[in-house]
Amino acid sequence: MKSLVALVLLAQLLSCKAGLVPDIPPEVLPHKHLACDDPETEAAAAVAVNYINNRLKHGYKLVLNRIEKVVEHERRPHGKILELELDLLETVCHIVSPMPAENCTVRERTQHAVEADCDVKLLKDNGPYKVLLSKCHSSPDSHEDLVKFCPNCSPLSLLNDSNVVNTVNAALAKYNAINTTQGHYELLEIARGQHSHLANSWYVEFAIINTNCSAQHAKEHKEDCHVETGENQHFGFCKATFTKSLVEGTEDHQDVDCIVYDHQAGVAHVHLIEEHLKGNLGQAGRGYTFHNIIHSHNSTSHSHSHSDEVVPVEKVSALVKRAVFVALPDCPGRYRHYDI
Ligand SMILES: *[C@@H]1O[C@H](CO)[C@@H](O)[C@H](O)[C@H]1NC(C)=O
Ligand SMILES: *[C@@H]1O[C@H](CO)[C@@H](O)[C@H](O)[C@H]1NC(C)=O
Ligand SMILES: *[C@@H]1O[C@H](CO)[C@@H](O)[C@H](O)[C@H]1NC(C)=O
Ligand SMILES: *[C@@H]1O[C@H](CO)[C@@H](O)[C@H](O)[C@H]1NC(C)=O
Ligand SMILES: *[C@@H]1O[C@H](CO)[C@@H](O)[C@H](O)[C@H]1NC(C)=O
Secondary structure, eight states: HHHHHHHHHHHHHHHTTTOOOOOOOOOTTTTTTOOOOOOHHHHHHHHHHHHHTOOOSSSSSEEEEEEEEEEEEEOOOEEEEEEEEEEEEEEEEEEOOOOOOGGBBBBOGGGGGGEEEEEEEESSSSSOOOEEEEEEEEEOOOHHHHHHOOOTOOOOOOOTOOOOOOOOHHHHHHHHHOOOOOOOOEEEEEEEEEEEEETTEEEEEEEEESSSSOOHHHEEEEEGOBBBBBGOOEEEEEEEEEEOSSTTTTTOEEEEEEEEEETTTTOOOOOHHHHHTTTTOOOOOSSEEEEEOOOOOOOTTTTTOOOOOOOHHHHHHHHHHHHTTTTOOOOOOOOOOOOO
16 A cells, blocks of 8 residues: 555656646546446445434334435545435334344335435445435325225325324224233324225324333323333334224224334334324324434545645546546436335
C-alpha cells in the first residue's frame, strides 16, 4: 500500500515536472453505475433492509422486492457512497415477532399488499456497507388494482375504522377472558383491518403486551395494571375475525387466535409502548414516511472536502467524456416476489 502511494506520488511529481496534467484515475468517476442485480448491489441492499427493519416503528417486517436504482459515488480520499432506491414488501411478521425478516412469508397480493419505497445512502470504507441515511414511504396497493385482479378480495380498512377497533377490542377481551393463566394483556397496536362484504365480516391483526396484573386482578382493579418491563415483558400477536350474523336469531361469530412470544432480551419496542401509553391507537399504519438518519460528528455523508480533494472543472468534463464508454446501467432489477 505504502509503495503504491509512493508510486502514485512519484508519477504525479514526474508529470508535473514535465508540465503535464496528471492523469485522472478511472475510479474518481463521479457516477459510476453498478447493475441493480449485481451481487455487490444486492449485498448493500441486504444491509439496508436489515437496517430499516431494525428501526421500524409500526406494522410488519419488510423484505426486498426489487432494486430500482443504484448510483455509486467515489469518496475522497477513499471509500465510496452508494445510493439505492429499493421497493420493499410487507411480510406477515409483525415487528414484535422474533422471526428474522428473511424467514418471514411475504404478504400475498390477495391479502392486499403493502409496499415501501425506500431511498438509502450507504458508505463503504474498509469494511462492510454502513447505512448513513434511509427514508421510506409505505403505501398499500391501490384498491382498484386489488379489485381488478381479485374482485372478491377484502380491501384494507383504515386502522381507526370503528368496526376494526370494535373487533380488536372484543377479540382481546375474549382472549383475556379465556386465557386466564398467563395474566392480563393490553393492546399495543392495531396492525391490519379488512372488511369482507361477501361474508359480512371483519378480519383484524394486532399486537399485544402483557401487564403486571393477573386476570383476576385486572377484572377488579384495571387501573393497577401496568405494561410489563424488563425480563417479564412479553409481546404477542393476534388474528381475529368477527362475522355479523345476517339471520335473525342466530349469533354473531367471533374468533381470536393469539401467539405470545418468549421474552426477547434487548428488544423493547419503546416507541410502540409510548404510543400505547398515550392512547394513540389506530394512528399507526400505512401511507406514512419514516426516516432514519445517522447523526454523527464523524459522519461522512457530507464529507468535508479539502482543497486537494476537489476535482477541477476541466478534469470533470474529461471524466464525463470518458464515462460515455461505461456500460449503461442494468436497472431496475428483477422482482423477487411480484410486480405490484
Ligand atoms: C430461518 O431460516 C434459516 C435458513 O433457512 C434457518 O436455518 C433458521 O432456523 C430459520 N430461523 C427461524 C427462527 O425459523
Ligand atoms: C382515521 O384516520 C384517517 C387517516 O389517517 C383520518 O383522516 C381520519 O380523520 C381518522 N378518523 C378518525 C375517526 O379518527
Ligand atoms: C403494577 O405496577 C405498578 C407500577 O410499578 C404498580 O403501581 C402496581 O401496583 C402493579 N400492579 C400489580 C397488580 O402488582
Ligand atoms: C392460551 O394461550 C396459549 C398461548 O398463547 C395458547 O397456547 C392456549 O391455547 C390459550 N388457551 C386458550 C384456552 O385459549
Ligand atoms: C466516530 O466513529 C467511531 C467509529 O465508528 C465511533 O466509535 C465514535 O464514537 C465516533 N465519534 C463520534 C464523535 O461520533
